[in-house]
Amino acid sequence: xxxxxxxxxxxxxxxxxxxxxxxxxxxxxxxxxxxxxxxxxxxxxxxxxxxxxxxxxxxxxxxxxxxxxxxxxxxxxxxxxxxxxxxxxxxxxxxxxxxxxxxxxxxxxxxxxxxxxxxxxxxxxxxxxxxxxxxxxxxxxxxxxxxxxxxxxxxxxxxxxxxxxxxxxxxxxxxxxxxxxxxxxxxxxxxxxxxxxxx
Amino acid sequence: xxxxxxxxxxxxxxxxxxxxxxxxxxxxxxxxxxxxxxxxxxxxxxxxxxxxxxxxxxxxxxxxxxxxxxxxxxxxxxxxxxxxxxxxxxxxxxxxxxxxxxxxxxxxxxxxxxxxxxxxxxxxxxxxxxxxxxxxxxxxxxxxxxxxxxxxxxxxxxxxxxxxxxxxxxxxxxxxxxxxxxxxxxxxxxxxxxxxxxxxxxxxxxxxxxxxxxxxxxxxxxxxxxxxxxxxxxxxxxxxxxxxxxxxxxxxxx
Numbered sequence: 001x002x003x004x005x006x007x008x009x010x011x012x013x014x015x016x017x018x019x020x021x022x023x024x025x026x027x028x029x030x031x032x033x034x035x036x037x038x039x040x041x042x043x044x045x046x047x048x049x050x051x052x053x054x055x056x057x058x059x060x061x062x063x064x065x066x067x068x069x070x071x072x073x074x075x076x077x078x079x080x081x082x083x084x085x086x087x088x089x090x091x092x093x094x095x096x097x098x099x100x101x102x103x104x105x106x107x108x109x110x111x112x113x114x115x116x117x118x119x120x121x122x123x124x125x126x127x128x129x130x131x132x133x134x135x136x137x138x139x140x141x142x143x144x145x146x147x148x149x150x151x152x153x154x155x156x157x158x159x160x161x162x163x164x165x166x167x168x169x170x171x172x173x174x175x176x177x178x179x180x181x182x183x184x185x186x187x188x189x190x191x192x193x194x195x196x197x198x199x
Numbered sequence: 200x201x202x203x204x205x206x207x208x209x210x211x212x213x214x215x216x217x218x219x220x221x222x223x224x225x226x227x228x229x230x231x232x233x234x235x236x237x238x239x240x241x242x243x244x245x246x247x248x249x250x251x252x253x254x255x256x257x258x259x260x261x262x263x264x265x266x267x268x269x270x271x272x273x274x275x276x277x278x279x280x281x282x283x284x285x286x287x288x289x290x291x292x293x294x295x296x297x298x299x300x301x302x303x304x305x306x307x308x309x310x311x312x313x314x315x316x317x318x319x320x321x322x323x324x325x326x327x328x329x330x331x332x333x334x335x336x337x338x339x340x341x342x343x344x345x346x347x348x349x350x351x352x353x354x355x356x357x358x359x360x361x362x363x364x365x366x367x368x369x370x371x372x373x374x375x376x377x378x379x380x381x382x383x384x385x386x387x388x389x390x391x392x393x394x395x396x397x398x399x400x401x402x403x404x405x406x407x408x409x410x411x412x413x414x415x416x417x418x419x420x421x422x423x424x425x426x427x428x429x430x431x432x433x434x435x436x437x438x439x440x441x442x443x444x445x446x447x448x449x450x451x452x453x
Contacts, residue, residue, distance in 0.1 A: 133336070134329035137449040141328025144282045148446035 036169045040178050043160040047181050050153035051099070054184070057149050058106055061142045062093045065113075068135045072116065075126035079119050085112040150184050157181045229284075230273070232292045236437035237261075242272040242309045244348040252375070253356050258437065259373040266301040266322065266363045267294050267440065270356050272348065275310040284308070285317040286444050295319040295442025302442035303359055307343070307352060314339055314351075315450035316359065323447045325366035326359065332449035334358045338380070343453040354380075 069083055089112050092105035126132055161180050164173040233239045237257025238250050245253075253270060261267050269292065276284040285306035288294075295302025300321035307314050316331040338358045342351030361380035364371050371377050 130333075133332060137329040137332030138327065141331075141447050141449060144286075144446035144448070146446075148286060148444075 032168060033172065037172075037176065040160075040163055040169060040173065040176075043156070043163050044178065044181070046156045047153070047160050050149065050156040054146065054149045054153055055102055057142060057146045058093060058102060061139065061146065062090045062109065064135060064138055064142060065090055068116075068132075068139065071129065071132045071135060072120060072126060075123045075129075076119055079116075082112060082116050082119060086116065154183050157183050228277070229287055229291060230271075232269070232439065234436040236292075236439070237267070237269055239269060239271045242274045242307070244272050244307070244309060245270075245352060246349045249349045249353050253353060256357065256360055256373055256375050259371065260360050260363060261437065263369050263372060264301070264363060264367040265296050265299065265440070266303070266367070267296075267437075267442065268303045268305070268356060268359055268363070269294050270305040270307075270352050272307045272309065272352070274308075276306075276308045276313075281306060281308050281311065281313040281315045281450050282317060282446065282448065285315050285448070286446055289317055289319065289442070289444040293439030293441040294444075295321065295440060297441030297443075300442045300444075301363075302439070302444070303363070304444070305352060305355055305359065307348060309348070311452075312343075313450060313452050314343060314355075315448060316355065317444055317446070317448040319442045319444050320447075321442070322363065322366070323445075325362055326447075328447055328449050330362070331359075331447075332451070334362075335449060335451045340451055340453050 065086055069086060072079075073083070085108070089105060089109035093102070093109060096102045096105045120126055120132075163169055164178045164180070169178075230239070230241055235250075235254050238245065238253050240250060257268055269288075271285070271288060273284075279287070285304045288306065289302055289304040293302075294304055300319040302319040303322060303326065304317045305314070306317070314335060316326075316335060318326045318328075318331060334355055338354035339351040342348075342354060357375055357377070358380040360371075360375075361377050364377065365381070
């Protein structure tokens with residue numbers, strides 16, 4: 001009995017330490033969840049940005065076409081079909097509002113572009129034209145940017161998809177609406193980027 | 200009790216750290232930059248004198264403008280395209296500063312007989328694809344096709360450097376005959392380049408943060424890990440500053 005107050009004090013102390021530890025665990029958990037959540041948000045943002053970047057470059061490629069067509073027309077005026085197809089594909093691309101439409105427009109665009117570049121092969125003077133070479137470099141560079149942007153997009157998707165499956169994110173990712181993102185996959189035939197060659 | 204709780208706390212912290220850590224790795228089959236950084240003659244086709252000259256020009260340009268131009272020669276690029284390979288080098292070496300992305304990689308693949316100029320995001324305005332193609336046609340290909348790799352690369356290097364000096368409005372401190380590389384026909388292309396420039400501006404306005412997707416992931420964890428092209432002191436070594444590339448540029452077979 002003599003030491004009872006001391007015992008009580010010790011018990012209280014122990015209880016306080018216990019409570020403190022529990023609070024600490026909770027704080028750490030909340031911090032972990034918050035940090036993971038923020039990480040997921042920025043990763044999802046990167047996926048969206050990378051997707052937008054692809055569309056920007058598709059647009060850029062479409063915008064190069066009128067100039068290219070003008071130059072080609074000077075040498076190959078009777079290839080009207082291709083010019084019409086290109087113009088239509090470009091209009092489709094301009095009015096595309098979702099990824100699906102973009103992909104479709106892009107496909108018809110690439111097929112028309114390939115045909116244009118085949119036609120070009122028949123006109124050696126055109127191939128030696130400085131303007132044409134310049135535009136063709138712009139086109140090739142843009143193709144390369146599109147390829148790079150698609151790769152970056154898939155990297156961002158991989159990073160994001162991996163992140164939402166990892167512990168502890170996996171516990172609450174679904175709860176907060178973090179769903180798997182889709183990879184960019186070239187549609188059938190679209191993997192063949194029009195080859196711009198200077199041979 | 201206390202021990203158990205603290206162990207749980209530690210364990211939770213460890214799991215969290217392990218789960219949250221971001222590993223930043225680069226493909227192992229790409230070479231590391233040499234200490235000179237501006238000239239990386241892995242295929243050993245550039246003669247020593249040219250190498251020294253280009254090194255001084257590169258260092259001088261970097262000192263005056265912070266832009267970095269790296270020339271790289273390799274025996275083979277394997278299954279990669281020459282653009283992919285150069286882009287990967289530019290990104291992983293961080294050619295140019297992280298802030299301005301003002302780097303350029305000139306890559307020669309000897310076996311494939313291909314050459315490319317890849318331009319960092321920040322220099323796409325002054326070095327549009329059409330212009331880099333022209334530089335290759337005018338300055339590099341005539342020599343490269345004769346197997347004079349040293350001269351071809353040096354000419355292309357000087358032409359690129361001259362454009363960058365012009366862009367920054369800086370007069371080169373180093374003498375390399377800059378006037379021979381000035382592109383007098385530049386204005387001919389202005390009209391044609393205008394739409395491209397407008398698009399670039401739009402991209403800059405609306406896509407500013409998008410460029411360095413990879414770095415965004417790393418940022419929160421290793422904030423400030425990249426330095427604007429720092430002088431590594433002693434021995435005249437240089438290193439990349441974290442610049443990034445998006446695939447702009449042109450290539451030629453010869």
